[in-house]
Amino acid sequence: MQAELNGPGDGAPVLSLRGISKSFPGVRALNAVQLDLYPGQVTALVGENGAGKSTIVKILTGIYQPDEGTIAVRGAETRFPTAQAAGEAGVTAIHQETVLFDELTVAENIFIGHAPRGRFGLIDKRRMEREAAEILASIGADLSPRVRLRDLGIASKHLVAIARALSIDASVVIMDEPTAALSHKEIHELYDLVAKLKAQGKAILFISHKFDEIFRIADRWTVFRDGQFVGEGLMGEVDEGRLVQMMVGREVDQIYPKRPARIGAPALTVAGYSHPTEFEDITFTLHEGEILGFYGLVGAGRSEVMQALFGITRPSKGACRTGDGIRVIRSTAEAIDAGIVYVPEDRGRQGAVRGLPIFQNVTLPSLSRTSKSGFLRLAEEFTLAREYTQRLDLRAASLDQDLGLLSGGNQQKVVIAKWLATKPKVIILDEPTKGIDIGSKAAVHDFMSELAAEGLAVIMVSSEIPEVLGMSDRVIVMREGRIAAEFAGEMMTPENLVRAAAGIRERNAA
Amino acid sequence: MSVTSEEPRGRQIPDRLTSPLRKALSSWELLLFGVAVAIFIANSFASPWFLDPWNLSDASFNFTEKALIAFAMAMLIIAGDIDLSVASIIALTSTMMGLAMMAGAPMPVLVLVGLVTGLVCGAFNGLLVAGFGLPSIVVTIGTMSLFRGISYIVLGDGAFTGYPASFAYFGQGYVWWVITFELFLFALFAVIFGVLLHKTSFGRAVYAIGNNATAARFSGIRVNRIRFILFLQTGLMSGIAAICLTSRLGSTRPSIATGFELEVVTMVVLGGVSILGGSGSIPGVVIAALVMGLVTFGLGLLNVPGIVMSIIIGALLIGVIALPRLWSMWRR
Amino acid sequence: MSLLKSRETVLGLAILLLLALIYSRFPGFVRPASLARVLTDTSPLIILALGQMAVILTKCIDLSMAANLALCGMVAGLMNMAGVPLPLILLAVIALGAALGAFNGILVWKLNIPSIVVTLGTMTIYRGIIFLLTDGRWINAHQMSAGFKAFPRTVYLGLPVMTWIMIVIVAGFAVLIYRTPLGRAFFAVGGNPHAAVYTGISVGRTQFWAFTLAGALAGLTGYLWVARYSVAYVDIAAGFELDVVAACVIGGIAIAGGAGSVAGAVMGALFLGIVKNALPVVGISPFWQMAISGTAILVAIAFNARGQGQQGRIILKKAEQRE
Incomplete structure (x- = not known):
């Protein structure tokens, strides 16, 4: 499977890992994997959760030390004993969540760890702010270097993280699920930025679960599975099915085991639920035996609505009707009593003890x-x-x-x-398969169908279009805290969902 | 999908791999119990007066009052909070009882005043922490100053003395033979708190909150109500300790019980309760109380001054946490 | 930005209001000479509050500072009795204080023990060591050399040396906090420990330096304290660690780490110092002081918590505009 590596912008890899292994107590996270990154090219690293992607990122950034194997920068073997060392060798990372420091200014965030020094070894504030402004301008970010990070929105923080990556004169930029928290528009700005970085000759390692994204911006691919290297090659020579097959290690046939459901009486009717800052006028009816999909962009307010239905937050207006009458649910205990339960998206923080x-x-x-x-x-x-x-x-x-x-x-x-x-009547699943491996994913889907078939009313919040379309009887699309559209039957198409979620009006089949 | 359906649904998972007995045998509590026995034996060799039942009974005063608070504190720390104001609650409670005594209140009213003051202090802490969502460590550092500060305002450099004779029973009386009333309370509350923490759904909720308060809330547990109750409970136990201590000393000064909070926290941590919350047990705290009592008593018999004992307590606090960590670093 | 600024402004206004209140009862208190005395009297608290601030910024707490101060003060007194020259004593107490702080720091860094446990323990150990050194005996004024006692009180340009030392430390500390990588690391480690690791900052090592710094400041203050009050014994500055934490909390240093300012810490200490000095002047029993500082802590936490405000995101457009 190791294709001969020739392609656009060909040259020697700027960074190459060979035979890297890493074990933790009880787990072999990486087993003799390899990875090559080329200047001016985007390499997509794909694999299921648990394939070892985040471990390799931590090795590349000096957080973990490999048990075995070699790291070579431009052919010269080296080690990254600390995060500092990795930075000095020109490796920098932009992480899943924009992880920076709220109390420091934009300039300080960009330069923390390698601030320009002036007299007596003190930080040269003026130079730091000037250079920060230059970097920010180069990525088209209109931000003052002196603003404290806490006063910025999430998208601006992301730009600061990118600026930070560029401030280290990096030859290798690692982007670990960079688009997970971004809006549609911001994602496109990020793509432009990736193009700019490529043009500057930087080698980019791009980690993502979104295939459309990978095919759009990557030049090369590398697949890991269960801590093993599976293969690598050029994007032009592979298709989606082939990549999935390598990730999973077997052919994937029918993924969504949706059974035809017998839709029964209304189990939950929500009327005019509103919240001062998060959502407004949410009205819908959920029936027994039905799987109702909630689609929308990240930040459209879907989880917020669900948490209000579960009594975590209180709505300012509206009421809902369950089997035993009309009410506003004011606490989780009340929700459980009413037979409404919620499987949260943030499993580590809100679900598992x-x-x-x-x-x-x-x-x-x-x-x-x-x-x-x-x-x-x-x-x-x-x-x-x-x-x-x-x-x-x-x-x-x-x-x-x-x-x-x-x-x-x-x-x-x-x-x-x-x-x-708890023997619920209504179960709300918020991104139930996010971050779990394909095997477990299928089990969850299977089970969801089974529950609906038994007459349980299911709400599934999901940002994955195939999952929403594959599992739901009906789909509600939310945008900016409101219900934007509802689709059922033949109208449930990817195009309709995306348009409604992004707020694109149907301009009579152009 | 085909991946899982090949295997039969519903494989049986065993309830336990190790029996509860084997778990108990490899526990912190057993180790601590071994330490307690060793100290006991060492003490009986070190001093001929040690094994005298009356001496042992007298010595129990050096841990019973603190242990009463430690039971409640253990639950509070397991739930992820802490109360540093317990010694100050004792001071304020004792002062309030003193005021009541000066006003001519009879013994039962004094006890009632003590219990209510403890509860009110606990409720105040609980309201600030659970009600307003303020961090417990700073809140209780604040109330630590406030509660004792009120005692100083009332008493200045004076003292209340002259408690009624019937009041002396709580700190000086005997229930049976050498068993003091305080020792009886210690045993009684050890059982009550042991059952509460380990055998009730309230106790289970305390563990859940300590491990992951958000997930506990998402599981329908009324987290803030439970945290409030835990503070209330700690206040009440401090009130009871104040009644015993005041009765034993027969007087109230604003400096009463200074430094108790340190010894209470030490007792709890020594008993195997994680200072970060989520784990620990009441039997552990009981044994830790005995260990600390025995060490203090033994050193006392050897005429070691009190401040040296406090060095040993401080070293014990750090040592019991540091040694297992050093040991695992050493083995790696 | 504006929020943090306002926190200091509010504290500044509170101090002015306090002074105005005192002025209405006893105008003499607000005379420059009298205020200078308050400043001198508050110097130890200010110095320690800065050290505590560094520790709290890194998500830790140091309850052993007062014990450290007492031990270093006693060692200074003993060295003086042994005839060691003053400059050497100064160096020695700073080094000893730093070492005691470093011991806390090592336990937090290398063994990962929560700082509150470590310093609760070392607080009693350090005080106990004083007893072991002295058998509980006092060092009184007549046992100290004149030069030893006079140095902090020597008036220079209108202020005693002790005050000048405090001013130099405040200035130096501000430079350290705002203009050096270590100072910025204090904020980074407390604000976002995970991210700090990725930027090449070691959380444990940074905490270690915060403890060492706090220890060094406590050590120096130990000498100043003993020399100024001309007495050293086991229990000097007993309970002072709480005043120090109180000064930080009142000064708006977030107990969760990562946020706070030098100006805030200094003003927090000054607030307590003014209260303490003004009570006898306006005819309130000094026994009120403890309750007042307790109340001030509670008010300050409540105020700071309000400032932190809502973290939830705003989804509705119109709500966004309203903000």
Whole structure:
């Protein structure tokens, strides 16, 4: 599979890794992988979660030391013992979340760790601000270097992160899911920026889960699977199916196991839900046995609506009707009582209680049922946990194992099991397959269908169009805190969803 | 999809891999218990007076009052908060009881005043932390000054003395043979808090909050209400400790119980409670209280001055956390 | 930016209001000479508050500062009795203070023990060491040499040397915090530890330097304290660590780390210093001081928390405009 590496802007790789291995207690994260980055080219690194992408980024930026293998910069073997050393060797990274410092100014953020020094070794503020302004101008960012970062929006912060990467006279720029938190417009600005960096001869490592993006901007690809190097080559010589096959290691046929559903009586009716800053006039009806998709761009307010339905935040207006009457849900306990449960997007922070054993995670919202007048009954808890973890096909050594020791996909199964154990009527799944491997993804989809078939009402918030279209009976599209459109049947097409989410008016089939 | 459907749904996962007994045998609590036994034996060799039951009973005063607070503090720390104002709550509670005594209140009213003052102080902390979302460490550093400050305003450099004779029972009385009332309270509350933390859904919620408060809230647990109750509980236990201490000393000065918070936190941490929250147990705290009591008593018999004992307590606090970490660094 | 500025402005106004209140009861307090005395009296608190600020910025807390001060002060007194010349004593206490701070820092850095546990422990250990050194005996004024006692009190350009030392330290500290990589690292480590690692800053090492710096300042203050009050014993500056934390909290140093200013810390200390000095003047019992500083801490935290405000994103367009 190792194609001969000839292509546009051909030349020797500026950075090349060979035979890199890295182990953590119990896990072999990387096993003799290789990676080459070429000047003036974008290399896309693709792989499932757990393939070892973030480990290789940490090795490249000097956070981790490889157990074995070599790193060569322009043919000369080297080591990155610290983040500083990696920076000095010309490797810089822009990370998943824009991770910078709120209390420092834009210029200080750009130059932290390598600020220009003046007399007595003190930071030369004036020079630093001037150079920051130059870099910002070069990427077309209209920002004052003296503003504190806390006063900027997320998109501007992202620009500062990019400016920081450029301030280190880097020959290698790593972009780790750079578009995950950006809006449509910002993503396109980022593409322009990538083009500029390429033109400057920088080698770019681009990590992304979005295939359209990869095919749009990458020149080369490298695939990792389970910590192993699978292959590399030129983008022009590969197609999507082939890449997916290499990522997964097998042919993927039918991904979405949507079963035809028998739609029943209304399970949840939401009327005019509004919030002062987050959403307005949310009105819809959800039926038993239905999977209702919520699509929209990141930041369209979908999670915020769901969290209001679950009682995390209170709406300022509106009400909802469940089986037992009209009400406003004011706390999570009330939501659970009303049979509404929510599987959050941010699994690590909001879903899983790492540090508690699996069975205690499962029974956490059902304690009033498994306990007797406030006293725990462990046998009941184990029974409940056994039943639901089995249903979700959980893989774990034992039920009293710490949840934190499981993989992301299995943690997600426990979180879902926890909610099913409350015997809900409405289950809200917020990005249920985000960040879990393809195997677990399929299991979750499978299960979602099964639940709907059993008559449960399901809301699925998702930003992946294939998932939304593949799983939903009906789709609501949100934009800027409002319901922008609703589609069902034949109208559920990728084009319609994207247009509604981006606010593009249908201009009579141009 | 075909990937998972090849395998049968619903494989059986065992409930436990290691039996509860084996877990207990490899626990921090057992190690600590070993230490306690070793100190006990060492003490009995070091001093001929050590094994006298009356001496042991007298010595129990050096940990019982602190341990009463430590039980509540353990739950608070497991939930991820801390209360540094406990010693100041004692000072304020004792002062309020003194005021009531000066006004001629009978013994039962004094006890009531003590309990209520403790509860009010705890409620104040709880309101600021759980109600207004302020960080517990600074809030309780603030109330630490405030509560004791009120005692100083009331008392200045004076003192309340002359508590009624019936009031002396709480700190000086015996329930049976050598068992003091305080020792009885210690045992009683050890059981109450042990059951509360380990056998009730309230206790489970405390662990959940300490490990991940957001996820606990997303699981329908009323996080702030529980945190408030934990502060209330800590205030109440401090009030009870204040009743015992005041009764034992027979007087109230604003400097009463100075430095107790340090010893209480040390006791809790020594007992295996993670200062970052999420883990720990009441049996651990009970044994830690005994260890600290035995060390203090043993050194006292050897005529070691109090301040040297506090060095040892301080070193113990750092040592019990540092040694396991040093050990694992050494082995790597 | 404007928010942080306003925090200091509010504190400045509070101090002015306080002075105005005192003025209405006792105008003499606001005379320059009297204010200079307050400044001198508050110098130790200001110096320690700066050290504590560095530690708090890095998400830690140092409760052992007062014990460190007491130990270094005692060592200074003992060295003086042994006839060691003053410059050498100064160097020695700074080095000893830094070493005691570094010990805290090492435990936090290398063993990853929470700073509150470490310093609760070393707080009692350091004080205990004073007892071991002296068997609980005091060093009194007549046992100290005249030069030893006179140095901080020598008036130079209208202010005592102690005040000048404080002013130099404030200026030096401001340069350190705002114009050196280490100073910026304090903010970075406290503000976003994960990101700090990626920018090549070691979180633990930065915390170590913050503790060492705080220790050195406490050591120097130990000498100043003992020389000024002409007495050294186990319990000097007992409970002072709380005043120091209080000064920082009142000065708007975020206890969660990463935010705060030198001006804030200095003003926080001054606020407490003015209260302490004004109480006897206006005829309130000094026993009120503790309760007042406790209340000031609580008010300050509540105020700071309000400033942090909502973190949630604003999605609705019209709400965005309203902001």
